[in-house]
Amino acid sequence: MLYISDEEIAEILTMREAIDAVEKAFGEYARGSAMMPPRSTMMIDKHNGSVSLMPSYLEETNALATKIISIYPDNPRKGLPTTVAWIVVNDPETGMLDAMLDGTYLTAMRTGAVSGVAARYLAPKDSRVAAVIGCGAQGKTQAWAISEVLGLEEMRVFDLSEEGMNGFAEEMGPKLGLDMVKAGSGAEAVKDADVVLTATTSRNPVVRREGLGGRVPRGGRGGVFPRHRGLGTRGIPGGEGGGGRHEGLLGQGGG
Ligand SMILES: NC(=O)c1ccc[n+]([C@@H]2O[C@H](COP(=O)([O-])OP(=O)(O)OC[C@H]3O[C@@H](n4cnc5c(N)ncnc54)[C@H](O)[C@@H]3O)[C@@H](O)[C@H]2O)c1
Numbered sequence: 419m420l421y422i423s424d425e426e427i428a429e430i431l432t433m434r435e436a437i438d439a440v441e442k443a444f445g446e447y448a449r450g451s452a453m454m455p456p457r458s459t460m461m462i463d464k465h466n467g468s469v470s471l472m473p474s475y476l477e478e479t480n481a482l483a484t485k486i487i488s489i490y491p492d493n494p495r496k497g498l499p500t501t502v503a504w505i506v507v508n509d510p511e512t513g514m515l516d517a518m519l520d521g522t523y524l525t526a527m528r529t530g531a532v533s534g535v536a537a538r539y540l541a542p543k544d545s546r547v548a549a550v551i552g553c554g555a556q557g558k559t560q561a562w563a564i565s566e567v568l569g570l571e572e573m574r575v576f577d578l579s580e581e582g583m584n585g586f587a588e589e590m591g592p593k594l595g596l597d598m599v600k601a602g603s604g605a606e607a608v609k610d611a612d613v614v615l616t617a618t619t620s621r622n623p624v625v626r627r628e629g630l631g632g633r634v635p636r637g638g639r640g641g642v643f644p645r646h647r648g649l650g651t652r653g654i655p656g657g658e659g660g661g662g663r664h665e666g667l668l669g670q671g672g673g
Pocket residue numbers: 489491494500501525529551552553554555556557576577578579582604617618619620624639640641642643646
């Protein structure tokens with residue numbers, strides 16, 4: 419059985435490939451050739467965490483895989499990542515196990531790539547300034563993804579953790595070739611920004627509609643727990659949900 423580690427995936431997968439693959443999968447879903455039952459989640463309330471199962475099948479691509487993902491927001495205090503995942507890949511014709519993949523890096527890349535697809539189609543083409551609220555693993559890959567598809571010049575960042583904000587600016591500034599501006603608050607970060615990303619573990623909205631400029635398409639990543647909120651409800655187009663599967667958003671997502 420093939421095992422591919424996070425490190426090996428990081429060596430071979432580019433963000434551009436991740437964005438293109440996510441766009442192709444969305445296309446299959448829209449054409450009805452993808453199967454993706456709602457994520458099944460066990461909340462481990464005692465330890466403020468969750469473990470979810472996420473199976474999916476792409477008929478056109480001929481790919482069958484299930485992700486097992488655990489999300490423990492208190493993990494960083496123990497020196498561990500919030501989000502850790504593994505992916506089981508089956509042969510679609512026989513159901514036999516083909517491969518096991520570390521899924522942590524892929525999860526961050528895939529989630530970032532979704533924002534890349536959204537930015538590719540929804541962001542103003544002349545976007546120059548992006549705001550990122552939440553400087554953890556997801557914030558980094560979302561920032562990477564939107565900078566792949568937009569001609570950004572400046573990224574304003576805000577995080578409750580000064581250390582997180584500094585780490586983000588030091589790592590992502592040179593990597594993306596962008597000026598990083600640390601903001602004193604979320605409201606300061608989003609003021610007049612062309613694109614806004616939220617990737618926090620906050621239970622309360624970190625951005626409200628009143629603070630957003632008129633051009634902003636709201637690239638909110640959406641918390642995976644109902645109690646996690648990125649955008650205020652009125653900040654989401656239509657006030658109900660941004661992108662993603664409808665039943666998943668209504669039943670499981672935050673905002
Ligand atoms: N939608 C998806 O597919 C998907 C996939 C994976 C993770 N997630 C979600 O993404 C979120 C972030 O995950 P991560 O792995 O980047 O976590 P992380 O712990 O690495 O980063 C979260 C960051 O948010 C910051 N933060 C928390 N509250 C804040 C606030 N009010 N204002 C500003 N910053 C704040 C924290 O200081 C931290 O730096 C989690 O809620 C997770 O559930 C979503």
